[in-house]
Each structure stands twice: as structure tokens, then as C-alpha cells.
Amino acid sequence: MEKVNVDFLPDQKSANVEVGSNLLKAAHAAGAHINASCGGIGTCGQCKVFIEKGKYESKRSEKLTEEEWNMGYRLACQTTVLSDCTVIIPAESKLDRSVLKRKEAVKEEKSFGLTASKITIEDIFEASPVVTKRYVELSKPTIENNIADLSRLILGLKKQYDYENLEVDFKCLKNLANTLRNADWKVTALILEKEGQIPKIIGVEEGNTEESFYGVAIDVGTTTLYVQLLDLKNRTVLAESSDYNPQISYGEDVITRILYGIKPGGLERLQEVVIKSLNSLINETVKEANIDKSKISIIVFAGNTTMTHLLLGLNPKYIREDPYVPTVNFFPFIRAKNLGFDVADHVYLYPAPLIASYVGGDIVAGVMACGIHQTQELILFIDVGTNGEIVLGNSDWMVTASCSAGPAFEGGGVKYGMRATRGAIENVIIDRETLEPTIFTIGKVKPKGICGSGMIILIAELFEAGIITPDGKFLKNLGTKRVREGESGYEYVLAWKEETQIGVDLVITEVDIDNIIRTKGAIYAGCSVLLKSVGLDFTNIDKFIIAGGFGSFINIEKAIIIGLLPEIPVEKFMYVGNSSLAGARLMAFSKDKLLEAEKCANMMTNIELSNYSSFMEEYVASLFLPHTNLNNFPGVMGKIKKG
Ligand code: FES
DSSP states (O other): OOEEEEEEETTTEEEEEETTOBHHHHHHHHTOOBOOTTOSSSSSOTTEEEEEESOEEEOOOTTSOHHHHHHTEEEGGGEEEOSOEEEEOOGGGBOOGGGGGOOHHHHHHTOOSOOOEEOOOOOOSOOOOSEEEEEEEOOOOOSSSOOOHHHHHHHHHHHHHOOSOOEEOGGGGTTHHHHHHHTTTEEEEEEEOOTTSOOEEEEEEESOOTTOOEEEEEEEOSSEEEEEEEETTTTEEEEEEEEEOGGGGGOSSHHHHHHHHTSTTHHHHHHHHHHHHHHHHHHHHHHHHTOOGGGEEEEEEEEOHHHHHHHHTOOOGGGSSTTOOOSOSSOOOEEHHHHTOOSOTTOEEEEOOOOBTTBOHHHHHHHHHHTGGGOSSOEEEEEESSEEEEEEEOSSOEEEEEEEOOSGGGTTTSTTBOOSOTTEEEEEEEOTTTOOEEEEETTSSOOOEEOHHHHHHHHHHHHHTTSBOTTSOBOSOOSOTTEEEETTEEEEEEEOGGGSSSSSOEEEEHHHHHHHHHHHHHHHHHHHHHHHHTTOOGGGOSEEEEEHHHHTTOOHHHHHHTTSSOOSOGGGEEEEEOHHHHHHHHHHHOHHHHHHHHHHHHHEEEOOGGGOHHHHHHHHHTSSSSOSOGGGOHHHHHHHHHO
16 A cells, blocks of 8 residues: 655654545554544544645635635545545644642732642651562572572571572573672562562662662553652652653544444554653653663552553453443552553553542542551542542542532533633633723743633633623623624624634633633532531531642632532632642652552542432532532622622
């Protein structure tokens, strides 16, 4: 079959593919990230590209305007290439990796109103990784003492380090004879020492390598990947790197990802792309820290249940089918190389344990990192993404649940919703007299959409300014041309077309507001029902921890105004940032922390909210700003009345 070259600009990535190949797949092959939230079925319109040169065939899509089509824009997923092509990926179709480095500190500098304080991850513990390095100097064999090399090594280790028993990984026998002799019988053994298991020699290095002792912590999110390179000896982070999860191109949320994963070859593809990307990130950190990659000794990763299945190549089918059962909750150590990790043979990977189909290792790692299992205070922990995962409890008990929050806070289901990337509106102030908005964007550029944290502020501002009613409907005849009737009902114009990057008026519609209200309603109702399931309410909470990247950017005051968060004293709200990565890091640093994570997982009882009849009632009651039961929000109502 004839092959053609497809060049992707401005990234300058290329793929050599067969004539007739799908352009989105060619982008995958080239490693060019294109938004493709529908997984390539042509319904999201996010994979828009401009074909500068070359022959192709493309299906007409209503997702492209007449003008765009005539200019040469096409949907990558609906296009096949027939000759060498040059394709430009416009900014709005690209995943901008630099934004992943947007730190919480940035937010603190310009904190928009009231924000939660940052919880500090506990760092008082003994650094004793589950893989340990033991240096031994062995006597050389003689004709009188010619026991086998392995026996000599085991005897030496037992004598020097008081091991009762030692097992050995067959793989490390392959080079043992040469390693011992090359090193003049002075070697460092890598030993996997998990409580309850016989310690196992997994590698032998020449000389004393105790000082070069590294690990990797990974957070595999549905949207993003974060990698940290750790110095296990000194308990420090040497370097970190992040990127979008390349599986996004096969579907934005876990459900579309699962659907792709159960297609023939889909699971292998999803596993391959994520591991390829993690390999690049690990290489970046190794380069930055300038260390010997072969001295990486362990990888710990945390991910939600679907991401964990896909990374390990486990069939994800039953995660989404009633009665929602994952394949496995607690994992053995897995040889990283067998999964495709480009690391030494001796490196084992440990996945954080899972709770249920929709409460995964990211939550377990986060709960452990926040020390919920060690405090008597009652903690409510939430991680807001497409799913809202909730944990309630303390050192005695924990219950968990997940609610399908929907993608509104990640930009889905909102006309101009987008991720928190360059050009996203992240703050809005609406003048109470003129009803004119002042907008602030990430990167201080012209707006092209609005991100989740911006939406919370926007809805609160519209409500406080008296532009929308408690049920999210626009008031008419307010004397401003910003509120008008659009294609899909009433809308508010945030920026006129000449002020935007997208060349059209940037609006928020009643349908958008409705979607956001549903999302916030699901999260509030989920928390409320979980509390009620154990006979408590919001007033009993000592600390409300908001985890995840999004949590770090939530304006607490505005989130209370729209009823996403309960009206409790603001000092009870804490944000923790990426607690999943923090948990993976702690587990890599300390075998005790690894056991604590397993303990947390064992303590958590998952409840299915759908089994609680009160969930639907709570949810419906939450579909108002701030809530149907205004007694729960006295401060907000006082403010609105005064306003
Ligand atoms: Fe092409 Fe969604 S329309 S990926």
C-alpha cells in the first residue's frame, strides 16, 4: 500500500501513513495532540484542522460553518489523506501542555476573592521505600568454599542485614555471575520488602549504589499525566513533568474511553499510547535531573479505576455495566517492563488500590496523603472532575461515593466551555449598575472560551447582579444589550466578536447555565446524601478538602453562592492540589505509607448513590441557586437581598 507523509504544524510532527488513512489517526501516529472529545465519531467538532496542502477526502459536517469549510477547515476525524499533506492544528483544537504547569501559586497571586487555604501533605515519616538497597562485600569463592553465587549472595545479605528468609527473582540471576565478578564481589542488592511477604532480591548492581536510589511517582488522570522523579534516599523530588493523557484523542471521558477499549485492538492501543507518553515524561525528568536512569528502582502510580485498568491492559468492560465491578482492587507488584515501561528489568510498578468502579486509586492515594485515616476530625474530601468522587470519614471509618457530575466544569456541555488553557476566561466581574462584564483570561489574551472555575464565578456574578433567577433563567428587559435571545434561547454576551479569538460573540446561554446547575447540584446532593447515609449533615464537618487541579482554582465564596459548596465557615475549606500524585509519591518514599494506602482502601465502604431514594430528591432540590432550601444558605440570601 502506498504511503504518504502528513506534517502537522505548528508542532512540526510528522507521520508516514497509508493512503486513505484517517487524519485524526495520522495525528495520533505523529504524536500531535488534537482535541477529540467524542473519540472520533464526528459529533464534538473539536478536531477542526486547516489543511494547507495535499489531497484528501472529507465528510461535510454541520460542526463547520460554511465560511470555515470554504476556507479549508475540516474535521480531522472525518477526513482521509490521499497524498502528502500539510495540516495546521489551530489553537482551539490543540491541547496546550504549558498550561499544565499553571501552579496553585499563580492562583494565590491573583486570588479572585475568597479561596481555601492549602493543606500541607504530611512529611514526617521514615523514608523507607518498599524496595531497599543493601550493599554487601562478599568473600571470593575458593576451591574449599565454592558454593553457588546466589547462595553466597544470600548468605552475605542474611549475615549483614539479619534476613531470615530471602527469595530471588529469576530475572536477576541472568547476569549475576558477571556482576559479582566485575564488581570484585562488592555489590548492592535491590530487595523488595513488603510486609507479610518474604523479601525478594529483584536486582544486583555493581559496587555500592546506595546513594543513587531513585523512584517515580505517577498520577494517571483521565485528562492529564503527571510524573515526578524522586530521590528515594534523600526524600526529595528531583524533577517533574506533565502532559495531556494521549488517550483523550480516543474519547474525553472514562465512558468513551471504555467504549474504545472494548473495540478490537482498542485496549492495546490505549495502553500503548499512555505508556509511550509516560516513558517520554520519565525520560524528560531523568534528563532534567541528570541521573542514571538504570538506577530507578520503583514506580508507584495512582489513577482512577478506568485509567488503572487501561494502563495495566485489563478489560474495562464491566466497570460501566451494572453491577459495576472492577477486575481487581488490590494489586501485586508488576514488572514495569512487561507493561512497556522503558526502565531496567528490576523495576516493579505498584498501582494504588481501587475501591469501586468509580472510586479509584487516585482517591485512595489522596485520602492517605491528606491523612484522613489518622485524624479524629470529620473530613469531607471531594475530587471534582467529570465524576465527583466523595469520601467522608476519619480514622475510625470512611464511606465513599461518586456522582456523575458531567463535564460542565471541564468545558463539556457548555457552548464556549473549555479547559483551563490559554484564552479561557477565569474570572468575571459584572457591574451591578451597567451589567457590563470585566473579564480576565488565562495568559491575558483575547478570550476564546470559559473554563470551569471561571464558570462558577460567572454564574455567581450573573445571579448576584440580578441577571438570572434562582432557576437559572435570564430576566428580560434589563435594559442591557448583553442579554438577548440567541439561537438556543436567552444568553448573555461576555465578549463581542471583535474582542475574542474566535470571531463570534462569546456568550453563556440558558442551556449552559442549566448544565452547570445540574453539575453543581449532583455534587452538592452527593455530599449531602453521603452525610445523611451516616446520620450527619454539613454542620458536622470539621474540614472540607477539595482535591484535584480544579479544586485549587475554585473561588470558595462564589462556589457557595451558586450552591456547589455548602455554606459552612470558610476556614473549614482546604485545597490540596494533586493529592493523587502526592499519595503516589508518599507510597514510593515509604513502605509504611504504601500499607497505609491499603489500609485506607480497606476502610472505605462505597455506597451507590443511585440506591438511595433520597438522592433524587436532594438532587432536584439542588437545582436552584443556591438551593431550594434557603435555610441552608442564610448568608448567601442576605447578600443577594442586599445586593
Ligand atoms: Fe472529530 Fe469529535 S468531531 S473528534
